[in-house]
Amino acid sequence: MSGNGLHLTFPGKQEGMEMRAGQRTPTDLTVTAHDHLLEQAAPFCVVDRQGQIISENAAFGELLPELLSRANGADNGLGPLAAFSEEIKQLQLSQERWSPALDSRLRIVNGAGQELHPQLRAYADSENELQLLVVRFLPDEDTTRLRRQRAEARERFEDISRLVSDWVWETDRDLKLTYISNRVLETLGAHPRSFIGRPLSVLFSGDTSALENLTRESSRHPFRDLSLMAKTTDDSTRHILVSAVPVFSQTDGVFQGFRGTARDITELLSREAALRESIELAESANRTKSQFLATVSHELRTPLNAIIGFSQLMETETFGPLGNDTYKGYAQDILHSAHHLLELINDVLDVSKIEAGRMELNEERLDFAQLVTSALRMVREKASEVQISLETSIEDLLPPIQGDMRALLQVLVNLLGNAVKFTNEGGQVHLHAGLDSEGCLVCRIRDSGIGMTPEEIEIALTPFGQVDSQLSRRYSGTGLGLPLTRGLIELHEGDLTIDSTPGDGTSVTFVLPASRVLQA
Numbered sequence: 001m002s003g004n005g006l007h008l009t010f011p012g013k014q015e016g017m018e019m020r021a022g023q024r025t026p027t028d029l030t031v032t033a034h035d036h037l038l039e040q041a042a043p044f045c046v047v048d049r050q051g052q053i054i055s056e057n058a059a060f061g062e063l064l065p066e067l068l069s070r071a072n073g074a075d076n077g078l079g080p081l082a083a084f085s086e087e088i089k090q091l092q093l094s095q096e097r098w099s100p101a102l103d104s105r106l107r108i109v110n111g112a113g114q115e116l117h118p119q120l121r122a123y124a125d126s127e128n129e130l131q132l133l134v135v136r137f138l139p140d141e142d143t144t145r146l147r148r149q150r151a152e153a154r155e156r157f158e159d160i161s162r163l164v165s166d167w168v169w170e171t172d173r174d175l176k177l178t179y180i181s182n183r184v185l186e187t188l189g190a191h192p193r194s195f196i197g198r199p200l201s202v203l204f205s206g207d208t209s210a211l212e213n214l215t216r217e218s219s220r221h222p223f224r225d226l227s228l229m230a231k232t233t234d235d236s237t238r239h240i241l242v243s244a245v246p247v248f249s250q251t252d253g254v255f256q257g258f259r260g261t262a263r264d265i266t267e268l269l270s271r272e273a274a275l276r277e278s279i280e281l282a283e284s285a286n287r288t289k290s291q292f293l294a295t296v297s298h299e300l301r302t303p304l305n306a307i308i309g310f311s312q313l314m315e316t317e318t319f320g321p322l323g324n325d326t327y328k329g330y331a332q333d334i335l336h337s338a339h340h341l342l343e344l345i346n347d348v349l350d351v352s353k354i355e356a357g358r359m360e361l362n363e364e365r366l367d368f369a370q371l372v373t374s375a376l377r378m379v380r381e382k383a384s385e386v387q388i389s390l391e392t393s394i395e396d397l398l399p400p401i402q403g404d405m406r407a408l409l410q411v412l413v414n415l416l417g418n419a420v421k422f423t424n425e426g427g428q429v430h431l432h433a434g435l436d437s438e439g440c441l442v443c444r445i446r447d448s449g450i451g452m453t454p455e456e457i458e459i460a461l462t463p464f465g466q467v468d469s470q471l472s473r474r475y476s477g478t479g480l481g482l483p484l485t486r487g488l489i490e491l492h493e494g495d496l497t498i499d500s501t502p503g504d505g506t507s508v509t510f511v512l513p514a515s516r517v518l519q520a
Helices: 026-040 060-071 079-089 143-163 183-188 209-215 266-316 326-356 368-385 403-423 454-460 481-491
Strands: 044-050 053-056 115-124 130-139 169-172 176-182 223-231 239-246 255-264 363-368 387-393 401-405 428-435 441-447 496-498 506-512
Touching: 044 079, 060 079, 060 130, 079 130, 115 428, 169 183, 176 481, 183 223, 183 239, 209 223, 209 454, 239 266, 266 326, 326 481, 363 368, 368 387, 368 403, 368 428, 401 403, 403 428, 403 441, 403 481, 403 506, 454 496, 481 496, 481 506
Parallel strands: 387 428
Antiparallel strands: 044 053, 044 130, 115 130, 169 176, 169 255, 223 239, 239 255, 363 401, 428 441, 441 506, 496 506
16 A cells, blocks of 8 residues: 555565566455455345345355244245345335444344344435345343343442442543542541542642553553551541552544542551550660679679678688587588579670670680580589489590580589489489581480470470479479570580470480580
């Protein structure tokens, strides 16, 4: 085509090339294309003034038997269209023009079970005489069913818009509201009808330039969580997040407006602010606690050291006899109480340091077997008092380890002390130490004591947590032993586990990584 029309170049054909023999002309191809399109169309036929069919497609041929049966043998010159004689009389003829379409009340069912309704048009000559009659059989639309489906769809939409916490809204191409759900009444206190026909920005206060930019063609794309402020009828401020998608016509692609939601996050932001404030208060309290413990540690240790020193002098009668054995007993009690209080203070401070991440290890090369021997020496007296046997099995040639001697000795003393403390008279405590297949140091302390439930294990691992048991009161305790022990093991990149059954004893295992085992 020339001018501004569409120009098509067929592959393999060059301009000026002569038509080869037997090659079809563009006109022939056009006829072929028209025939193909007509065969794919709805059933139709064209009838001349004598009632003879002069054009039809295959789909019409399938309907022909039923049309003939509808004619009931009538001989009115209309042939297969005799069933439409009344509709043909109603056609409004125009000279050399097609009449307006006339829908027949007759319904024809095709082979697929689909109802078709005939639509008739006629063409008249210059003397207004009928020349051609065209009948198309179009799929029947059940208007009642469509109305019912639309009503059901709208009901579903209304139910959803009432149940969701977000507003649902819609605008036209000028960003004026055409719909808004009732949820806006709960948030802003104004009825939805008061916003219909008004700009979307009327819902919000402050800077609404982001909404005004949506009218630009370049801004017609989906957006999510646009942050805006809104004023309620009682003049309070709400924080709103707006999301939307553009809507385009399905027929011509013309922009029609936006559909979207709006979510009130005011309460959520308030809760987040309260949570942040609580966290800050907790962190401040923790810092205050750590500062208090650091300050008071010196104030507590100084007089305790004096009490312990003077008590030892009095117990050993360094400067002469006390004069009465009762005073010597008092001095021993003072010395034992001071030692116990000092141990308690040290445990509290160590747990606080571990929790604050301020505990530092003084690492050195250690003989683990010697650590075990030292720990057994410190708990053997308590075990002998209740006739509990202490047994050990340590692998030969156990290599040295890298760690903090004071911390690891405290771990062993705490675990062995607990095993003795919670074992009945005449029971057994067994310690085994060795390397596993990966080169890690594994130490397991097993007792034949009262055991614990999983819930009691959780309590025992909590600072100041004590399992409520009469046996646990054999020796005084603060509930810091296991939490401190686990913290010291974790400082050595190790792991501590507890396996226990009520009435069947407890097994506590700690593992130090292979990186801390110094191979020869």
